[in-house]
Amino acid sequence: MREPTDGEKLLDLFLLRTKEPEYAVDMPFYTTGSIVAAALMRVAILGVASIILSQWMDSTKVWWFAMITLWAIGVFPAWLQYQRFHEKIEKITDGTLCGACRHFNATNQLCMILDEHVTNEHPPCEGEAWEPR
Secondary structure, three states: OOOOOHHHHHHHHOOOOOOOOOOOOOOOOOOHHHHHHHHHHHHHHHHHHHHHHOOOOOHHHHHHHHHHHHHHHHHHHHHHHHHHHHHHHHHHHHHOOHHHEOOEEOOOOEEOOOOEEOOOOOOOOOOOOOOEO
8 A cells, every 4th residue: 555645635624535445455445424524614715715705706706606616616526425425334234244334434435333434345343243224
């Protein structure tokens, strides 16, 4: 596993990717909390930038620009990431032992007993703590 570059770390901070990077192999890259937190950071930065921009431009143009950028940069990437996250959760639910366990938390891909992220490769408890839903 390679280390991310500084540019990749900045992309990852604001979750501006639409798919998981190749170096995210040992734990999930997207969780519900990370998607929401990154979207809130992007929307807050765009809101402040829009307020600052409204000091120099006509407010009608600024608010149209703000609404378009809020959708294109703030909300739409989060929606795409959540769709990919949901597809991955469905694969884990359908294809692994953890998906049928009552201790599996789908909102963050976590085994609640061991507090470990679930991957497609192996169950964190090796099936010993498995209980049906």
